Amino acid sequence: MVKKFNIVNRGCMLFFFCFVLYFNNSVSANSDYIDNSYIITMKEEGVSGEISEELIHKFPDIKFEFINDIGVIKIHGNNEEITQKVLSYINKMYAVDSVSKDKRIYIPETKIDNSKVDKNNFVDSQYKYFGFTPSFMPNGLYTRWQWNIDAVTANKKSYEFQMGNHEVTVAIIDSGIDPNHPDLKNNIVAGGKSFIPGDESINDNTGHGTMVAGIIAANGDLKGIAPNTGIAPYKVLNSEGGQSTWVIKAIIQAVDDGHEIINLSLGTFLSLKNKEEKALIKAYNRAINYAHKKGALVVASAGNQGIDLSNPRKVSEQLGILNDEQKYAPGGLNSALSVGAVDKNNKFENYSNYGWMLDVTAPGGDFGPLYEKEGIVDVRHLILTTYPTYLPNYIAENGDLPRGYEFSYGTSLSTPTVSAVAALILTEYKEEKSKNLSIDEIQNIMYQTTLKVGTNRKEKLSGRGTVDAYEALKLINNK
Template identity: 40%
Template sequence: MKKQKIIAILSTLLIFTSTTVSTTTVANAENIKSSDIDLVILFDNTTIDKSVENLVTNSGGKVINEFPDLGGIEVKCSANLIPTVKSLENVHSLAPNHVINLNNEKTAEFSKSQKDLINTSDELYEKYQWDIKRVTNDGKSFNLQSGNHNVTVGIIDSGVDINHPDLINNFLGGKNLVPAGFKDDTSETGDLTDINDRLGHGTNVAGVIAANGRIKGVAPNIGFKSYRVFNKNGETNATICSSAIISAVNDGVKVINLSNGAYDLKGKCYWTDPNTRIKYNLGDDMADYSLYKRAINYAIKNGVTVVSAAGNENLDCSNKTDLTNYLNNLYANDGFHYDGLTYELPGTIKGVITVSATEKNDKLAKYSNYGKNYINVTAPGGDITNSHEITDMCLTTSIDSGYTFTQGTSFSAPKVAAVAALIACEHDDFTPKLIAKKIYKTADKLGASNYYGAGMINAYNAIK
């Protein structure tokens, strides 16, 4: 699911060639000084100011990536260029790319006795998948609508095990957005086709949505595409994620699942250069996260339903001051300081469906984030806290063609993404707003909206 450190987003040295996608200028690594910083510059509108690019290049820096649909660029340049760039008329804000780590979630492999069960022909769905049964009325929704390949879910995550027998029939391709050498990882070559899951998280999410074999997803015949944004250490940044969102939209996906998150600041952002100890005023927001926000709005405006995990820090995300304190603790070692109010992204973006997680008994999971006017709906995420029973977690697909138990809002959100896709199969003219309305109206009421939103997702009611 979401962030152990959150999902920020770094340099994308990739070239996208779609009529509406950003074009990327790939810099020669030999010409970039090791002391140069990876900087995101956001403009006041979607027009990129070429004079800013010229300033960067004339000062010895490089333009790494352009986002003409979002009004932002990524550059490598000296930190002492920050005050000059910030003073320019069309520059809204700028910031070094925050590194984002994959979410704080639990997985548990099968015990020896359970592995014995896996090696038999017994149906794992029937034995272990209480969570899928809960949201499909014990599988009855499968008989109404199980999905098709005319509707595609875009999974923006750590990639996928493309050879997993439970996923292979619904896998429709994807892209790698992690640039060559990202975070000094020599295994990252920038190969667009390298969507091999190094972590397992993306494969876990894909199983919740579209598994069709020994286990079942909520939409066992839906098509999905995988967009890899995490390296082997679970690291990414905002420009990588923004590129993935744009790519998925232009590839024609109908639903995007984001089992990760970021933050939006309304106040002041400061950064202290670790090399010089000079403190810079970067502007009124976090430029890289604001770019991410613009990418999500781009998706919604283009008719794509965006579903987001609420996060696993047990935070009240309606308390904007507490979130600022959280953010300061999170990024203090990276030289950042924030004053003002903080909003979780993408959950607070209008039109995004934000999902909390429940335990097996339909109560809010101990780890799940919550908040008034933040949570839209809930779904099972599993929780081993009380019972210490591994089977109270959620069984899903794992890398190397295996299975694993997981828990987290990362695995509640894809259940909702799958239902959104099923609704799109039934109503190909539905906008994201209508799909969300259908989900909320047909949910099972549970309790306080700050925990459960409209209630528990119900695939059977949503497509009945």
């Protein structure tokens, strides 16, 4: 969901910041397509070994990637002429459903002026009274910033029921994770990998994936919603963004690796009318449906453009694209559990996308009540989470917080909240009832225990309400 991350003018990317409601300005533009790369969806959801072997043998200069389980082939050639010849051959010889150019996927850009951060909000009177500064706070006092965790866990009362384990795991398809972060390293399980060619490391060089991970499973100076839950990083984003194919492949791999929850704090807009993008929409749907058939729940962010995703034609108009119909994927697809954002008071956030396909909301954070009129950023309304220990933090440094922690906001942070709650529901049910739960059953428990969000039109299109880990776990124990 970015080209670059600017807090003043920094080169790091962070997928979740989108308060200015800015999306990469090449939405559905030709510059977003990857040269000489195409996605082919076959009519049957499978690619036989015979087809794979024949194509590799016949076209040795073409790079093929086969996602056999969902009938998807990616081809990449050195030039368009050769690539078109291969496409023509495949269309002629095999039962092809649709063909699309592969498309980049970005983390939405944001600009936060660090000079607007009110530094007086970093240390409140309570901590001044006891003589603490942020640098010298006792262990665990960073958790006082975690209003978002407290809101969903009833001030951590949900921990009395369930904190998770490594038997139910969450796959984080994102920019990787800091594998040595003290709050995360004990919960990182085997099975993650990088899908970025030439980069085998799971190290997070943008910060986004590590932030997402902290919301789910931080267990140190910060606590996540499910602080004992296992997490696995599947790296599909770097400083230049990523490719839709990488995301689709990662979903399949994560499911095959046995992860029950898949977190996607990312997204892209795709055209329903442009034949160049139909195969991508179909491939995303097939990947998520594959996950569902295998019993894995896919949780995806709704995006940060502040628009109604219900009507693809109107979405296109809101994006400034004429005579088109745009769909947000994967978070705007029916097959994914779509997540929007609410603020500290459980009000729907202006930056969060909404619509009839939205399922639930969770805390996303914002700049606080003084920002709109006075331009003052109040960190008490942002969300503090984990951040790579080898990258400089920007907002948190105003309060002398050490590397490894950063403030942020957006639906990218709402989404792992829901993934964590889903993991807790599944873990608790397995332990208490000695039974597994279907995806529908997990969602039903979540829906029954949400906190309703407002009554205006936008809030009526914000799904079933805000998730509540404590109430969900209490419901399981009362059944």
